[in-house]
Amino acid sequence: METTKGFIFDYSKCVGCHACMIACYVENSTKPPLSWRQVNHFNKEKLPLLGFIHLSIACNHCADAPCLKACPSGAYYVDKETNAVIHTPELCIGCKYCTWACPFDAPKYNPDRGIIEKCHFCYHRLKENELPACALNCPTGALSFGEITKDSNPNAIGLSKQEIYPRISVRGSEVLHTVPLSDINSTGLNEKDIEKFHKRNDDQSVSPLHEWPLAVFTFIGALLCGWIWSSIMPNSIKINFWLFGILGALAMIISALHLGKPLRSYLSVLNFKSSWLSREILLFGLFIISGISALILQINVLLIITGIVGLAFLISVEMVYNITQKRYSTPIHSANTISIALTFAVVFSQIWSVLIALLALKTMLFVIRQGSKQFVYQPFISFITFFRLTLGFLIPFGYLAFTEMSFSWIFAGSVILGEAIDRLMYYGDFEPERPFENVSLQK
Numbered sequence: 125m126e127t128t129k130g131f132i133f134d135y136s137k138c139v140g141c142h143a144c145m146i147a148c149y150v151e152n153s154t155k156p157p158l159s160w161r162q163v164n165h166f167n168k169e170k171l172p173l174l175g176f177i178h179l180s181i182a183c184n185h186c187a188d189a190p191c192l193k194a195c196p197s198g199a200y201y202v203d204k205e206t207n208a209v210i211h212t213p214e215l216c217i218g219c220k221y222c223t224w225a226c227p228f229d230a231p232k233y234n235p236d237r238g239i240i241e242k243c244h245f246c247y248h249r250l251k252e253n254e255l256p257a258c259a260l261n262c263p264t265g266a267l268s269f270g271e272i273t274k275d276s277n278p279n280a281i282g283l284s285k286q287e288i289y290p291r292i293s294v295r296g297s298e299v300l301h302t303v304p305l306s307d308i309n310s311t312g313l314n315e316k317d318i319e320k321f322h323k324r325n326d327d328q329s330v331s332p333l334h335e336w337p338l339a340v341f342t343f344i345g346a347l348l349c350g351w352i353w354s355s356i357m358p359n360s361i362k363i364n365f366w367l368f369g370i371l372g373a374l375a376m377i378i379s380a381l382h383l384g385k386p387l388r389s390y391l392s393v394l395n396f397k398s399s400w401l402s403r404e405i406l407l408f409g410l411f412i413i414s415g416i417s418a419l420i421l422q423i424n425v426l427l428i429i430t431g432i433v434g435l436a437f438l439i440s441v442e443m444v445y446n447i448t449q450k451r452y453s454t455p456i457h458s459a460n461t462i463s464i465a466l467t468f469a470v471v472f473s474q475i476w477s478v479l480i481a482l483l484a485l486k487t488m489l490f491v492i493r494q495g496s497k498q499f500v501y502q503p504f505i506s507f508i509t510f511f512r513l514t515l516g517f518l519i520p521f522g523y524l525a526f527t528e529m530s531f532s533w534i535f536a537g538s539v540i541l542g543e544a545i546d547r548l549m550y551y552g553d554f555e556p557e558r559p560f561e562n563v564s565l566q567k
């Protein structure tokens with residue numbers, strides 16, 4: 125069987141002493157809280173009758189690395205001699221997309237530098253035939269380094285994307301099964317409490333508060349796309365090139381605010397061959413240029429081409445988010461950018477019967493999405509959920525039911541706000557995959 129060099133981790137030997145983390149700090153002159161190697165703990169609170177289990181993990185230099193494919197600026201490369209997946213700081217724009225793509229939470233965002241940092245396999249040591257510092261300094265032999273096969277027991281690290289071939293082999297995973305559900309019940313806890321013990325070690329999670337520039341960018345993109353689609357219909361509310369250009373420029377500026385290195389944003393189109401994020405940015409630029417030209421020149425063929433480029437842009441937006449884990453169960457959701465664009469295409473085309481059906485469908489999908497999450501009463505979430513339903517459905521529905529069904533900006537504004545709230549809330553409904561979270565402790 126084909127072998128390669130990689131980490132070997134033995135659950136049954138790890139005592140959670142953090143010596144590997146400290147060795148990594150010393151070797152690379154890094155310091156807490158930004159740690160290239162993490163030690164994850166199950167049952168950090170040390171509750172009686174529950175096992176206290178640890179997992180030391182860093183970058184596993186995957187043979188088919190998703191970070192490398194996802195990075196829009198091509199900041200990752202593979203060192204041929206050691207197979208190390210290396211990050212190039214000079215090419216990083218600080219978009220953090222690799223933190224979504226990596227299921228091991230290995231790329232770490234350094235807010236002081238505005239870029240990512242991560243484990244480099246100690247490739248300088250490997251080239252001298254020395255062990256990585258973390259493996260060398262593990263006192264119990266739980267973390268070591270050597271020949272491994274592709275069969276690395278990914279279930280034991282909670283990996284769902286098994287085809288990426290991380291260079292880690294996991295041993296001693298039978299200790300995971302020493303925490304049967306019956307023991308958990310005997311502590312007075314219930315099955316849902318187990319989620320608390322799988323908590324991630326860092327704050328690289330996704331939330332509307334952090335990701336609002338992305339929500340605004342994708343929402344404006346969908347709004348403009350729907351408006352362009354409607355412009356080839358008779359009786360549509362036309363958009364002029366000034367408004368189109370200003371909104372497009374605003375979307376780009378706001379999305380750049382999200383970057384750790386906004387002045388490097390031009391690098392984001394370099395990896396369009398493999399990165400959906402790179403394609404998304406490139407297609408948005410083409411969409412805006414093509415749209416402005418079509419609106420100035422009033423050439424219908426150019427408008428149709430713009431509409432097609434816009435659709436390609438929205439497909440790439442959806443592909444960007446496809447790599448994350450969803451907290452809802454439906455295959456499509458109400459904040460999908462293609463459905464937002466369709467809604468606005470119908471609003472600006474004034475096709476009211478289709479609009480009523482679309483709003484009803486989207487409201488149903490929104491309710492299912494919210495309902496499929498574990499319910500925790502949060503006054504602010506309840507408040508914006510109320511506004512999403514009122515502005516996005518009740519007011520437009522009432523307006524269309526009780527008036528003569530004609531376009532008004534108050535009505536359109538209500539739909540726009542309802543859809544915008546939905547898009548923003550969506551950023552609380554998915555999360556990147558993380559190590560240990562999917563490990564089954566109950567077999």
Ligand code: SF4
Nearest residue numbers: 148243245246256258
């Ligand atoms: S291989 Fe080197 S850089 Fe990577 S975690 Fe270990 S000590 Fe840190």
Ligand code: SF4
Nearest residue numbers: 183184185186191226
């Ligand atoms: S562990 Fe994460 S950062 Fe490392 S190569 Fe795999 S996907 Fe990339």
Ligand code: SF4
Nearest residue numbers: 195216217219220222
């Ligand atoms: S450019 Fe983005 S995806 Fe690439 S390494 Fe930097 S933060 Fe990660």
